[in-house]
Amino acid sequence: MSAATPSSFDPAAPVAPLGLVLAAALPPLLAYNQTPAATLYNQLLALAGWGLALLLWARATPNWRAGLSSPAALALALLLAAPLSAVLWRGLPSSLGLGAAAILGAGLAVLLLAQGLSRARRLMAAEALCWGLLVAGAFSIAISLVQVFAPAWADGSIIAHSGIPGRAVSNLRQPNHLASLMMWAAVAAVFITERRGWRPALAPLLFACVFTVVLSASRTGFIGIGMLAVWGIVDRRLSRSARLTLLATPLMLGVSWWLMALWSAESGHAFGAASRLSEGAGSPSRMAILKNAWALTMANPWLGVGWGEFNFAWSLTPFPGRPIAFFDHTHNLPSQLAVELGLPWAGVVLGLLGWGLIRAGVGAVRAKEDDALVRRAALMIVLTIGLHSLLEYPLWYAYFLLPACFALGLALPAPEAPAPAAPRVWQVVGAALIAGSAFAVIDYQRVVVIYAPAEDAEPLNQRIAAGQRSVFFAHQADYAAATSFPPGKLALAATRRTAFSLIDARLLMHWSQSLQATGDVEGARYLADRLREFRNPTGDTWFATCEDAASAPAMPQCQPASGVVDWRTLR
Numbered sequence: 001m002s003a004a005t006p007s008s009f010d011p012a013a014p015v016a017p018l019g020l021v022l023a024a025a026l027p028p029l030l031a032y033n034q035t036p037a038a039t040l041y042n043q044l045l046a047l048a049g050w051g052l053a054l055l056l057w058a059r060a061t062p063n064w065r066a067g068l069s070s071p072a073a074l075a076l077a078l079l080l081a082a083p084l085s086a087v088l089w090r091g092l093p094s095s096l097g098l099g100a101a102a103i104l105g106a107g108l109a110v111l112l113l114a115q116g117l118s119r120a121r122r123l124m125a126a127e128a129l130c131w132g133l134l135v136a137g138a139f140s141i142a143i144s145l146v147q148v149f150a151p152a153w154a155d156g157s158i159i160a161h162s163g164i165p166g167r168a169v170s171n172l173r174q175p176n177h178l179a180s181l182m183m184w185a186a187v188a189a190v191f192i193t194e195r196r197g198w199r200p201a202l203a204p205l206l207f208a209c210v211f212t213v214v215l216s217a218s219r220t221g222f223i224g225i226g227m228l229a230v231w232g233i234v235d236r237r238l239s240r241s242a243r244l245t246l247l248a249t250p251l252m253l254g255v256s257w258w259l260m261a262l263w264s265a266e267s268g269h270a271f272g273a274a275s276r277l278s279e280g281a282g283s284p285s286r287m288a289i290l291k292n293a294w295a296l297t298m299a300n301p302w303l304g305v306g307w308g309e310f311n312f313a314w315s316l317t318p319f320p321g322r323p324i325a326f327f328d329h330t331h332n333l334p335s336q337l338a339v340e341l342g343l344p345w346a347g348v349v350l351g352l353l354g355w356g357l358i359r360a361g362v363g364a365v366r367a368k369e370d371d372a373l374v375r376r377a378a379l380m381i382v383l384t385i386g387l388h389s390l391l392e393y394p395l396w397y398a399y400f401l402l403p404a405c406f407a408l409g410l411a412l413p414a415p416e417a418p419a420p421a422a423p424r425v426w427q428v429v430g431a432a433l434i435a436g437s438a439f440a441v442i443d444y445q446r447v448v449v450i451y452a453p454a455e456d457a458e459p460l461n462q463r464i465a466a467g468q469r470s471v472f473f474a475h476q477a478d479y480a481a482a483t484s485f486p487p488g489k490l491a492l493a494a495t496r497r498t499a500f501s502l503i504d505a506r507l508l509m510h511w512s513q514s515l516q517a518t519g520d521v522e523g524a525r526y527l528a529d530r531l532r533e534f535r536n537p538t539g540d541t542w543f544a545t546c547e548d549a550a551s552a553p554a555m556p557q558c559q560p561a562s563g564v565v566d567w568r569t570l571r
Helices: 015-025 040-056 064-069 071-089 094-115 119-149 175-196 199-216 219-234 240-247 249-267 272-277 284-299 310-315 333-341 343-366 369-389 398-411 423-451 460-467 474-484 489-498 505-517 521-534 537-548
Strands: none
Touching: 015 040, 015 119, 015 398, 040 094, 040 398, 040 423, 064 071, 071 094, 071 343, 071 398, 094 398, 094 423, 094 474, 119 175, 119 199, 119 369, 119 398, 175 199, 175 219, 175 240, 175 369, 175 398, 199 219, 199 240, 199 249, 219 240, 219 249, 219 369, 240 249, 284 310, 284 333, 310 333, 333 343, 343 369, 343 398, 369 398, 423 460, 423 474, 460 474, 474 489, 474 505, 489 505, 505 521, 505 537, 521 537
């Protein structure tokens, strides 16, 4: 295939914009899943969809190299190095490192693609992205209505079940994710109605988004609605009707709340937002986890605990009065980077991202006409998910990270002059993402049969052995080995690998038993002490035998450890 000139891309061709629409719209709408990862297929669909977008837009990026030195691209490159270096030098299982590297690498490619677009093509790309987000939002609104008002209609395959009575979770299965998607849909609605002159449609679209946020009962979503109102205040380039509609979003929130309260009182059904807000504006457990994370950061300020090792280090470090939930993330992006990468590395990454946002903000203020609409809407997409990232970790999911990276690329300055096109770069990357996602679906089946075996499935030990050969999901097979094999060397080796993914009460108990079986009684007692801190029913049942020593010999874990064990020695 010969290299194409910039003019070889036909801006009127519908297939390239359609690729962007599909990449943004389809991943949040997929409900089908297989145990043990509920949203894995959503993420793989996002990777494949954006791989398709890279293929289709390969000839449309005349100056993609210009973005290589941008602060945002440098930040993503530094993040991309983190999981790879952790695999090579810190013992992170390759299945976890490769998955993280694939998502971050895709984010970098998508960012560079968007940054390399000319202004004319940015307008087309931005409209396609916004159409995709609006389509995803519209269908998610319908799904949410079913989950709250007609939950019996949710079959789990087309419409996901909501595990929280009275709250909508969409097909992403998380209320906060639904709220962030609604914020994106609201921004997209502003862009499209302004661009197309469909201004009367904006008010009902925004009301539907706000009402769905109320159905989600996400406190993060309520703050996001305030951001929409602020947008209406500060952006004087928007039409008067658009600004007034954005300013009315808090009123829409109040009306939506009143309507749901009336419905709840009349029907007797749960109103999730009312009970959620009664818990308070903050979350004590989230504040506690941030405090614990800062203590770990201060204990490991230079290189951190290691990429992907926060849960490992936190779970195995004494924290009396710790949150009793098993957190695999600090729920705050700066805190997460600081504790895992160390202050210097995290500081550089966050500084570069901040610099990129400042450049995007300054450019959005100075932009004119259609370019102003593109850059301001793109910046709002980034800022709303950035807000969410201070309270959750949405950017660890491909269906949020990749659109956010593309929007950031659109918000940053466009190249001043075209350079020789290099479509093969994006063609190779796009094809690799599509092929890698297809392979991951096949690879995942090695793990699915462990947790959901067919009637004619092989014995468990054989299924686990096959799963441990998985490229991307071996750590999930290791969890099955760690918790089903008899305590001993094999179970202990599997435990040490799967612990990088998530440590829970069941794993701690089996881990302690395997250490005891291999002669490390002090380590077994230390892990039992950590399990006691979590005050989990699994641990309570296990420790109940300590109170009945008359009928059976007391296990060594009934006694506390004699000292603190460095969590690194347990890897």
